[in-house]
Amino acid sequence: MTHTRRQFIGTIGAATALIGAPSILRAQAQGTFRIGALCPVTGSGSPFGSGMQKMIIAAAEAVNAAGGAAGRKIEIVSEDTQTSPQAAVLAAKKLIDVNKVQAVLGTWSSGVSLAVVPLTNDANIILMNTSGAPALSVPPANAKGLSYRFQATNDRFGRAFAEICEKEGFKRPATMAFNNASGVGNTEGFRKAWEAKGHKVVESVVYEPNQPTYRSELQKVLAANPDVIVTGSYLADTTIIMREWYQSGQPVKWVMPGWAASPDLVKAVGPDVVEGIISVDSVSNENAPSYKAYDEAYRKATGQPGQSNVYAAMTWDMVHAVALAIEAANGTDMAAINAKIREVSNPAGQQVYTYAEAKEALKKGKINFEGASSVLDFDQYGDVTPDFGVFFIEGGQLNRRYVVKI
Template identity: 60%
Template sequence: MKTIHSFVMSAVGLAALCASPAFAQQATFQVGALTPVTGAGAPYGAGMSKAIEIAVAEINAAGGAKGAKLVVSSEDSQTAPQAAVLGAKKLLSVSNVKALIGVWSSGESLAVMPLTNEANVLLMHASGAPALSGPPVNDKKLGFRFQATNGRFGRAFAEIAKREGYTKPATMAFNNASGLGNTEGFATAWKAAGKEVVASVVYEPNRPSYRSELQSVLRAKPDVIVTGSYLADTTIILREWYQSGVNTKWIIPGWAANADLIKALGPEVTEGIISVETVSNEAAPSYKHYAEAAGKAGINVQGNAYAAMAYDQAIILGLAVQAAGPTASGTELAKKVHEIGTAGGTQVYTFAEGKKKLEAGERVSYIGASSALNFDEFNDVTPDFAAWKIEKGQLVRKYIVKL
């Protein structure tokens, strides 16, 4: 009897010991990474995935967010809305993620946001479509944009066209939310200055040739063609333009006018093309901290601005979990992300620094590596832009454009 009693008491003691904080299993916070490992976004997807890993490792090395370890489950969006939806459903229903980060293209974000809204889960993305700003798509304000809107891209295109001295621009747009948003943003800004767009063409995806659409634009004799395009279609259009022998210039978004375009077409065809892309927050301590870690991880720091955006998404999510707790609802987390991503608090540049300030009861404002963030009422940001020009097969940065 005494032996049985001793055994029971020992078992109770062991159970109590195992339940103590020192031996309790650490809480977790599930994060979904939905990045474009394949498809049009593939030049950026691997870097985005690595940047998320870097950020999560930093958060966990600092003791986690409010005691919770961040755990990442990943899916390839394939830069395609249908694949993104399938990946998001798996992350939401199987991995039970409380936030979805790393989404790249507008088509993906527009397809996925209804799912995250229904699940009351945050969606952090790098998409430009204007529809992602407010109702009805982002009526719950669970979506956060870390890239410039297509409208802001269009304004940057207009500033660059003006600076370069062009007077007769035309536009060519891929028929989706992003492509149309870019060229419509340009046209709006250009016409607001009392100027004319001489031709505008919208073309369909997955065509073997765009010769007829191109000829329609060239008949207007533009001195520059502004595109809302992706790499595959841009490659075809530029090849057919070069074969036509017509002399005109091009302003193309950076995700289409990149090193892969030069590789596909060669220096002669791409000479003089202006590539426009947002630039990271290069003067900020957060960028310097990120760039060092990203460089060691093999990320093309200057050539992949989206990786810095993905890094910021994970860091500010960690800070929001630290502030609201790992069991907070999506709505509660969204309020903290917005608060931490706007001015008014003590400026912080790393998760560890922000965690320390939050534990001391201070309000913090995270200054990102990709931009200063400073979310507006739609949870959008306004980063700076840069104009690169392709010269002798190399992308050469020429100047910064601030809106």
């Protein structure tokens, strides 16, 4: 008891000394810039979350090794979203109120990002996410322009589908979409891009989740005699659709997002059924020097190749973008930093790939940071446009044939 009280008095004494000597206090506060790493370490995002978090820490180390940003060290506070909006909100509250972070990085899955963004908006700090939902681009989610997305939107997936269909020489595409924002976003994005090329979509069907069969939906689509069917679908419904389509015996090609046409789909329906399906997923900016730096850091931290986690490349870039904006703003005023994010990432300007290089170049003039996940050019909504890998399912394996840029 006495001991505790003595400690308590000691703490008060120290606190008084600090208040009495404002220069010490100020030096400490000025010395760091705190970032919250809010990643899906557990839950359905767990295959990616731990790597994402490690790359935030690794990128911060790279920044600090180069002398920090605007003279400040980057300090990371990590939390787990559990891939659940409820847990993510609690963790974000703690990061903002207790740890006083000035940016939250690394939210995964649209539900989580949409739940966290009101909190970061209220606190007037930056949120950087890896989610696809179109709603994250516009108000209310992005009312203050403080939210940045490092993953492709569903609409961009649709545009990539259109590029692929043109390249593969398809003439009569039809679409099938799971009835939610993401599924319909994919196929609507496709339709807009395809019609802009002067072509027509021969049939489109939006279907409901949890149906015992999708045979009538398929029948309607197949009756239009498409040569390819483009989907905005998920694993469960795609499994049923694939089996029923195979049994229908009508030949047609498929273009699907990577989260539906995954190795799990091959396992569920067998390699014969999915042979030739084109699976599309965003890929990192793999030929850039920035990717090389990321890949090295990722291998060092996890023992895995950087290619195994596209989201970790995104979080690596997040720290770089924030740190360069702090450096360019030469201070920690949030409005000033936010104003600089596009300036350091988008063209024109000298192309730079690492933090140390970028910091040097920034002294001479405008820079254009090219990330490991994409060339990292933010549009007016804070969205980027990554490249898309085109995988063909052959003999049960997903083989990447080429990369599409949109």
